[in-house]
Amino acid sequence: MQLADRLDASLDQLSWELRPTVLDDLGLAAALPLFVEEWSSHYDITAEYRSERFVAGDLGRDEEVAFYRVAQEALNNVLKHAHASRVDVMLETRDGSVLLVVEDDGVGFDGGDRTNRDKGVGLIGMRERASLIGATLQIESKPGEGTSVFLRCAKSGEARATPV
Amino acid sequence: MKKTRVLLVEDHETVRQGIRALLETRPDIDVIGDAWNGRLAVERTLELKPDVVVLDVSMPEMNGLAAARAIKSAAPEVAIVALTRHGEDAYVKELLGAGASGYVLKQSAFDELVQAIRTTASGGRYLDPMLEARHGDGTTSRFPTTPARPRISDREASVLRMMALGHSNKEIATALDIALKTVEVHKANAMRKLNLRGRIDVVRYAALSGWLQDP
Numbered sequence: 001m002q003l004a005d006r007l008d009a010s011l012d013q014l015s016w017e018l019r020p021t022v023l024d025d026l027g028l029a030a031a032l033p034l035f036v037e038e039w040s041s042h043y044d045i046t047a048e049y050r051s052e053r054f055v056a057g058d059l060g061r062d063e064e065v066a067f068y069r070v071a072q073e074a075l076n077n078v079l080k081h082a083h084a085s086r087v088d089v090m091l092e093t094r095d096g097s098v099l100l101v102v103e104d105d106g107v108g109f110d111g112g113d114r115t116n117r118d119k120g121v122g123l124i125g126m127r128e129r130a131s132l133i134g135a136t137l138q139i140e141s142k143p144g145e146g147t148s149v150f151l152r153c154a155k156s157g158e159a160r161a162t163p164v
Numbered sequence: 165m166k167k168t169r170v171l172l173v174e175d176h177e178t179v180r181q182g183i184r185a186l187l188e189t190r191p192d193i194d195v196i197g198d199a200w201n202g203r204l205a206v207e208r209t210l211e212l213k214p215d216v217v218v219l220d221v222s223m224p225e226m227n228g229l230a231a232a233r234a235i236k237s238a239a240p241e242v243a244i245v246a247l248t249r250h251g252e253d254a255y256v257k258e259l260l261g262a263g264a265s266g267y268v269l270k271q272s273a274f275d276e277l278v279q280a281i282r283t284t285a286s287g288g289r290y291l292d293p294m295l296e297a298r299h300g301d302g303t304t305s306r307f308p309t310t311p312a313r314p315r316i317s318d319r320e321a322s323v324l325r326m327m328a329l330g331h332s333n334k335e336i337a338t339a340l341d342i343a344l345k346t347v348e349v350h351k352a353n354a355m356r357k358l359n360l361r362g363r364i365d366v367v368r369y370a371a372l373s374g375w376l377q378d379p
Contacts, residue, residue, distance in 0.1 A: 022254065025227050030254040050364045088362040092330060099330040103363045140332050145348075148363070150332055 028064040046086040074102035082106025100151040167194040168285040171214040173205040175223040202226025221248040236263030243284035266290040320354035328370030
């Protein structure tokens, strides 16, 4: 019984990470803050979420999934590499585009440092997701000064960059 | 006695039949129809005009949230009770926002559903007691009230404003035509003076300063 309970709990967590019903059910506007909250309490890293101007319909379904995944990947990188004490996650629509920012106050890294191989894996994944939906991904970091990930995509109905 | 007419929407066959059988034991409730996805739920609501729709949330072919919105826009007089295993605030908030006036957890006692049907049929709202109990332990905002205004330079203010608008340091450097390093220094100094801990603090400060109004 105990083993079953533990299995159940692990499966719960897996499904929480991998198959977000909440994203299907409620959309990004509700799913992302929920994920950030759960991530924060699960890993005990202060995370704050802010979204004032993003509303359902600003992104299509595929874009919502990509934004969610990039946010997850960015938070995953914070967990693995940043040694951060706090993270800010913002999702806003402004001037015809939707912007996601995931910013931590951790150790950061040198953008040109080729030894950061495994960090690169996550970054490549995020770039791929971004380019598939015609969004741009920008990462800014310096040793000792945290890391900021910016994902920007034209709002639904606006002209979009051609995927490369 | 006028019975409350209920449409039952739930995609799992066994669960649906179980709920129906239990509801039919109550003399004041009449299950007049059922549906197993959101699209059917909307159709049958319009066709049968129930008093209350008991609505599952996670369903194929239009989920409960979309169905709730569609039902309230086509037949606002019909009450909706969301019935779900999800107790997270985000779910509650979205469903109530979509027009549900009842919210019951599947893990609660069956009588909760009966109470919710009765209450919403007569125009009331019903929130599962398991949620009521949890509400109120929400965390309070850490951010202090109106920030004191230590002096920051115009340049620092411009950098903070652009930061609040979601620009990266590189973009700010380009826009203000200054070196990247200069942006970083302005940003660090301004944040230190104003005691802002991260971008969201900067956004709050910008909002309180009236920098984020639409043109």
